[in-house]
Amino acid sequence: MIKIQNLSKIYDAGGQKVIALDNINLTIKDGSIFGIIGLSGAGKSSLVRCINRLEEPTSGRIYIDDIDITSLDKKSLREARKKIGMIFQHFNLLSNATVFENVAFPLMIAGYPKKKIKERVYELLRLVDLEEKSQAYPSQLSGGQKQRVGIARALANHPRILLSDEATSALDPKTTKSILHLLKDINRKFGITIVIITHEMDVIKEICDEVAVIENGKIIEQASVVDLFTNPSADTTRTFIEDITESLPESIKISSKPDEKFVKISFRGSITSEPVISRMIKKFDVDVNIIKGSVDNVRDISIGKLLISITGNPDNILHSIEYLKETGLKVEVLTNELVDR
Ligand SMILES: Nc1ncnc2c1ncn2[C@@H]1O[C@H](COP(=O)(O)OP(=O)(O)OP(=O)(O)O)[C@@H](O)[C@H]1O
Ligand SMILES: [Mg+2]
Structure with a gap:
């Protein structure tokens, strides 16, 4: 379970304070696929990056399975992060390393023996259906294939949580679907909790169980996806869902x-x-x-x-x-x- 309590994040941009997150409270159930949707600048990336402390919260607490992530020292945080994988909009692959090496990277850092690394990398490449590309470089891959490498790499250390920041935003609709199906499969097979950040309601609709809507650093609505679609309450939520009373004569x-x-x-x-x-x-x-x-x-x-x-x-x-x-x-x-x- 991920428990976020009174989380705030204030950036200092050259003496100017930017309140990116304003007292966020959220609980994300184990094994669920949880969507966070909001317009550009709403605070989505800040929120998801606070969960693994890629961004340091200004105040508030984040608990993962009752461990207070916000209070961990560097060494314990490194350990805790092995249980939190992350994928990104622009994939963030090492461009001068092969697919194999990209996926092997977190395993090398974790000190796995060579033989184990090889076994695990091929296991992961099978999972994301990229075995035959193990020796290719990222530049030789399509966007969808790059994201599959990103997913394999994020799963290397058997995480319990996968954070996804606009992981399909750079992909066409068909590739987006195939990546979302892969994420759903991973969620079902391994019970990994997935937190999906997006500005597209189609992504939420496709795979999320629950969704929170974020606006100006605040959660303005939270519901099961079906409830949100049947009965959106906030105006901003309605702008994400086409309403049949729009543009009537x-x-x-x-x-x-x-x-x-x-x-x-x-x-x-x-x-x-x-x-x-x-x-x-x-x-x-x-x-x-x-x-x-x-x-x-x-x-x-x-x-x-x-x-x-x-x-x-x-x-x-x-x-x-x-x-x-x-x-x-x-x-x-x-x-x-x-x-x-
Ligand atoms: N490093 C930073 N320094 C200063 N301000 C920042 C920093 N990162 C983000 N912000 C500001 O914090 C607010 C929230 O940004 P954030 O990147 O979390 O939004 P977002 O919802 O992910 O947007 P997008 O959909 O465009 O990715 C914005 O006003 C942004 O300008
Ligand atoms: Mg963002």
Whole structure:
């Protein structure tokens, strides 16, 4: 478990103080894939780099499995860091060393005997599917292959935690997917806790269990990924998730007639296939127009959003909306304010 308590980081940039992290509190469960999302400059890298003390916290505590990382001396920190692997956006490989040598590097530093190093390096290269590239240099590899080397190197010392700072940001969407699948595999196979920093909601959606949103050095929202998608509460979170009420025609904004209501429905999982709406139409004798709809696959759960207009007798409309709510759907009746947001 990673426990971050009252963590602050203030940089001194030529006499000017920059508050990068402002009293962060987070708990990251063992074996989970935890995403941290935020805009550029929000403090993501500062946060993840404090976890292994690549950056020294200004104040606060970080516990990993009940060891206070923030209080360790240099020697104990070196030991502790073996259990924390890290991968980077620009891979950070040694350019004049082969793939084999790059992966062997942390093992050499840890003082493994030569034979053991060779065994372990090939084991890792098999894991990331790069055995045949062991003698290649980084310049001879694609971006995705470079990141696979980065991952193999990060796993060399059997870490319990893997920190990933925008590890897929320099990759195309297809390569990004394959790297994310590899990370998921590693998480499942070895139970390694993975902390993923990103500015892309697609990354979070693909593999994270939980997510925290960071803004101006503060955590403004934290939830399971499915909850965040179904029901984002902070405005910044909404900007990461396309909302179906965005860019709607003027006619919807001005409509507030009692015999017509615009309703946004969010649902997840099996309810997707239930004919709730057709039942509602029959039961309450109203008309329904589907204006817009979307389905997002988050982990293995589908999250649907539907924007409908309900027309008919005003009382029947109100009953219809109640009925939708009773079926467990999240229902929002649009007001001008909501549409304008
Ligand atoms: N070494 C430094 N010295 C001074 N200020 C810094 C330093 N590193 C980061 N900052 C500042 O701290 C704030 C947070 O930066 P950080 O790199 O953590 O953001 P980020 O969320 O990782 O951004 P990005 O998505 O662009 O990588 C920014 O205002 C940044 O300018
Ligand atoms: Mg960063």
